Amino acid sequence: MSKKRVKDLESERTGQTRPVSRLTIERLSVYRRTLKELIHEDVKFIHSHQLASLVGVTPAQLRRDLASFGSFGNVVKGYNVQDMDRTLSEIMGTDIPQPVALFGLGDLGRALLSYGGFQERGFSLVAVFEKDPEKIGRVFAGRRCYGLDLLEQVVADRGIRIAILATTSEGLQALVDRAAAAGVRAFLNFVPKLVTTPPQCAVEDIDISSRLEKLSFLSRTQSG
Amino acid sequence: MSKKRVKDLESERTGQTRPVSRLTIERLSVYRRTLKELIHEDVKFIHSHQLASLVGVTPAQLRRDLASFGSFGNVVKGYNVQDMDRTLSEIMGTDIPQPVALFGLGDLGRALLSYGGFQERGFSLVAVFEKDPEKIGRVFAGRRCYGLDLLEQVVADRGIRIAILATTSEGLQALVDRAAAAGVRAFLNFVPKLVTTPPQCAVEDIDISSRLEKLSFLSRTQSG
DNA sequence: GTCTGTGAAGCTCTTCACAGCG
DNA sequence: CGCTGTGAAGAGCTTCACAGAC
Numbered sequence: 239m240s241k242k243r244v245k246d247l248e249s250e251r252t253g254q255t256r257p258v259s260r261l262t263i264e265r266l267s268v269y270r271r272t273l274k275e276l277i278h279e280d281v282k283f284i285h286s287h288q289l290a291s292l293v294g295v296t297p298a299q300l301r302r303d304l305a306s307f308g309s310f311g312n313v314v315k316g317y318n319v320q321d322m323d324r325t326l327s328e329i330m331g332t333d334i335p336q337p338v339a340l341f342g343l344g345d346l347g348r349a350l351l352s353y354g355g356f357q358e359r360g361f362s363l364v365a366v367f368e369k370d371p372e373k374i375g376r377v378f379a380g381r382r383c384y385g386l387d388l389l390e391q392v393v394a395d396r397g398i399r400i401a402i403l404a405t406t407s408e409g410l411q412a413l414v415d416r417a418a419a420a421g422v423r424a425f426l427n428f429v430p431k432l433v434t435t436p437p438q439c440a441v442e443d444i445d446i447s448s449r450l451e452k453l454s455f456l457s458r459t460q461s462g
Numbered sequence: 463m464s465k466k467r468v469k470d471l472e473s474e475r476t477g478q479t480r481p482v483s484r485l486t487i488e489r490l491s492v493y494r495r496t497l498k499e500l501i502h503e504d505v506k507f508i509h510s511h512q513l514a515s516l517v518g519v520t521p522a523q524l525r526r527d528l529a530s531f532g533s534f535g536n537v538v539k540g541y542n543v544q545d546m547d548r549t550l551s552e553i554m555g556t557d558i559p560q561p562v563a564l565f566g567l568g569d570l571g572r573a574l575l576s577y578g579g580f581q582e583r584g585f586s587l588v589a590v591f592e593k594d595p596e597k598i599g600r601v602f603a604g605r606r607c608y609g610l611d612l613l614e615q616v617v618a619d620r621g622i623r624i625a626i627l628a629t630t631s632e633g634l635q636a637l638v639d640r641a642a643a644a645g646v647r648a649f650l651n652f653v654p655k656l657v658t659t660p661p662q663c664a665v666e667d668i669d670i671s672s673r674l675e676k677l678s679f680l681s682r683t684q685s686g
Numbered sequence: 687g688t689c690t691g692t693g694a695a696g697c698t699c700t701t702c703a704c705a706g707c708g
Numbered sequence: 709c710g711c712t713g714t715g716a717a718g719a720g721c722t723t724c725a726c727a728g729a730c
Contacts, residue, residue: 301712313710444668444670454585485721529690
């Protein structure tokens with residue numbers, strides 16, 4: 239029986255292995271979202287109780303999540319809002335703006351282009367790609383639309399490591415392979431189709447219909 | 463929160479409590495997505511390891527997920543694709559089209575309106591609501607846009623139990639409260655803000671920026 | 687032989703509960 | 709006191725591995 243606890247406490251080091259849970263990471267961005275609001279309201283310090291209830295988790299979980307990265311808190315005053323936001327940004331890597339590429343300019347792609355929420359959270363859609371020759375070369379929401387032939391060049395020039403996939407499912411895997419080879423390390427995939435990547439890449443899927451189906455199920459079973 | 467131990471085997475019965483894990487439910491819709499493709503390709507039967515590899519899970523997990531609802535398989539030929547799709551639809555409650563309301567006609571709302579993927583999976587956006595008087599009464603992608611004053615009436619008339627939230631964050635909680643009181647039982651929330659509901663309602667959050675932040679973190683730590 | 691369905695083990699995440707501190 | 713940070717317990721999810729069916 240190996241019950242090793244040798245891990246942990248890899249905190250702010252280069253982290254080859256992943257000592258911190260993905261679910262924690264997911265919550266960190268929710269914490270940061272709330273911290274941004276608190277900064278806006280000029281709140282300086284906050285206790286785990288209060289912040290937890292604002293984001294909808296238990297105080298214990300909030301403290302546990304933060305503890306994965308070391309000590310944040312001050313027992314008397316609580317957590318320093320400004321400091322915590324800064325630290326979380328550094329952990330997430332959004333303290334400096336990250337260039338992001340968008341693939342696909344259908345309805346969803348255009349909506350994402352117009353969405354202002356990325357800039358606020360440290361992301362910048364710097365390049366847009368489309369297969370449709372009609373759209374190539376035109377400008378959408380201030381960004382020029384490239385053809386896929388320029389993928390490698392633009393990814394390299396702009397140092398793009400994150401891509402949003404909003405294309406049709408045809409040719410998606412080939413596109414991902416090319417992007418990964420060109421240096422993209424993370425994909426936010428809106429296409430309801432499984433994509434595979436080399437191990438150094440990460441994929442997050444957002445399948446809107448699947449979420450609706452889940453809700454359909456829950457709405458019928460939750461004391462219906 | 464209740465601490466229920468009501469245990470298993472409530473399978474296809476009325477299901478008051480929730481004997482089946484939420485993560486399983488999430489995967490069920492992914493299975494169904496893939497089954498739809500298989501039907502399209504005229505595949506009649508499939509084995510767990512094949513289907514599992516198509517959706518990106520382990521065969522054991524696929525079998526375990528299905529087993530939560532009883533027996534699906536035929537040892538020799540594998541699972542009947544058509545049957546399984548039908549059964550999953552029934553379980554999810556999408557065997558008959560579900561009417562869905564959309565709140566908010568910003569960029570994201572309009573993109574969702576134009577998105578064809580809902581119909582395919584058994585959902586129908588039957589009503590659209592906006593606060594902006596400019597948009598009320600106009601028709602968007604074939605749907606007339608209502609003002610919020612008609613919320614209760616339209617929800618009741620159309621029997622709407624699922625709502626998509628794509629508004630701004632101001633007044634969101636009040637809107638949810640009204641919708642819940644009017645009979646809505648499930649919310650797909652794209653607004654990056656915590657909403658609370660009565661216990662008979664379900665909420666699924668989709669925070670696109672949070673997902674990007676998670677990817678930002680992963681792309682740096684995954685053998686960067 | 688190959689497959690499904692499933693106890694049992696293993697693993698991960700969450701919650702409890704308390705030491706330590708100001 | 710009331711708070712944070714954290715071992716330890718608990719709950720939940722996944723994988724293993726095999727019995728039973730064909």
